[in-house]
Amino acid sequence: MVGKTGLWRALALGAAVAAASGFVAAAAPVKPPARQPPKPCLEASEACVQWVALGKSGARSMVYSTYPLSAPNAHVRRALIMVHGTLRNADHYFTTATGAAFLAKALDDTIVIAPALRSADGGCKDALAPHEVSWSCGGDSWRSGGKAASDPALTSFDFVDEILRRLADKKVFPNLKVIVVAGHSAGGQFVSRYEMANRVHETLGTPVVYVVANPSSYAWPDATRPLPVDDAAPANAVRGWESEEVHTHFSYGPFAAADKAPKYDQWPYGFAERSGYAAQESDAQLRGQLAGRPATYLFSQVDTLPLGGFDGSPSAMAQGATRRARGEAFVKYLNEHFGGHAKSQIVPECGHNDRCVFTTDDVLKVIFPPV
Structure with a gap:
């Protein structure tokens, strides 16, 4: 019989032999902590400013962005580019867009970008940084892909x-699934014309969708215009706010007052006498791109008054009496006569206000599509 002392010696000897033989289980490896996603930059301040180089002369324009444009980021799955309105207040629109991303719980997987199309041209008096592009402020302006005032080789669409x-x-954003280009008011004008004219849409390898909100005018694909009857009758258009449904009772024909508005079909209101970026493409190409690219048009329910920089020029009035009526008639004509698939959506209880529009639950689903 083995005594206690002998038993302990035997156990110790067995342990030593096992260790020498490599039979002792190795400790489980310690996993490194998971890499945390970068935190988004959310203030419209210098901390969120980045510069985009343009052309070969050292020219540049600025954007506000929640994440760097050059640092690899595998967490980003969606991009939202939000184009400002006529005041060129990219800081305001960056705040609108990041607020919308917060409501949509999309800040961590969405890069939000607000381009600043600043100008010291004509009536625009923005303070520009060294080498910053001064975009055209009048005529065929930044809203429609016009040439830069400081460098005619560049356009705002570039x-x-x-x-x-x-x-x-893909070296920077390997998991990006969709890019949304959105704009309100003058930014909506920019996006509607950029959608039809840009030459990169099919080359990127990443889907791009367009969201056009409450522009004052459109580039009509032919010389036809809405007739001032039914939903396009001025009195009916002004009362359009009474319904949350998209109006559809529109008729089309030659513009009867062309003698009083002889430039009604000139760019950027129509396709005639185009300049800038869009001048390099044929009418047929523009029509095909306008009809074929994915777009949602947002119309505020009560955007039926001439407020907020409303375009009351003869060329704009040829398209309808109110922003809402102009947009509803335009999308219906595009879809019925050119085979388009554009979507129209009324934003209930909103007027001409970007924050009301882009923070509405139904609109969050449009500007932050599932990925």
């Missing part, structure tokens, strides 16, 4: 082209 190319770089 600026967004370059942003899209940066986003589509």
Whole structure:
């Protein structure tokens, strides 16, 4: 019989032999902590400013962005580019867009970008940084892909082209699934014309969708215009706020007052005498791109008064009496006569206000599509 002392010696000897033989289980490896996603930059301040180089002369334009455009980020799955209105207040629109991303719980997987199309041209008196592009403020302006006042070799659409190319770089954003280009008011004018004219849409390898909200005018694809009857009758258009449904009772024909508005079909209100970026494409190409690219048009229910920089020029009035009526008639004509698939959506209880529009639950689903 083995005594206690002998038993302990035997156990110790067995342990030593096992250790020497490599039979002792190795400790489980310690896993490194999971890499945390970068935190978004959310203030419209210098901390969120980035510069986008344009052309070969050292020219540049600025954007506000929640994440760097050049640092690899595998967490980003969606991009939202939000174009400002006529005041060129990219800081305000960056705050609107990041607020919308917060409500949509999309801050962590969405890069939000607000381009600043600033100008010291004509009546615009923005303070520009060294080498910053001064975009055209009048005529064929930044709203419609016009040439830069400081460099005629550049257009405002080239600026967004370059942003899209940066986003589509898989070395930087390997998991990006969709890019949304959105704008309100004058920004809506920009997006509607950029949608039809840009030449990068099919080249990126990443889907791009467009969201056009409450512009004052459109580039009509032919010389036809809405007839001032039914939902386009001025009195009916002004009372359009009474319904939350998209109006559809529109008729179309030659513009009867062309003698009083002889430039009604000139760019950027129509396709005639185009200049800037869009001048490099044929009418047929523009029509095909306008009809074929995915777009949602947002119309505020009560945007039926001439407020907020409303375009009351003869060329704009040829398209309808109110922003809402102009948009409803335009989308119906595009879909019925050119085979388009554009969507129209009324934003209930909103007027001409970007924050009301882009923070509405139904609109959050549009500007932050599932990925």
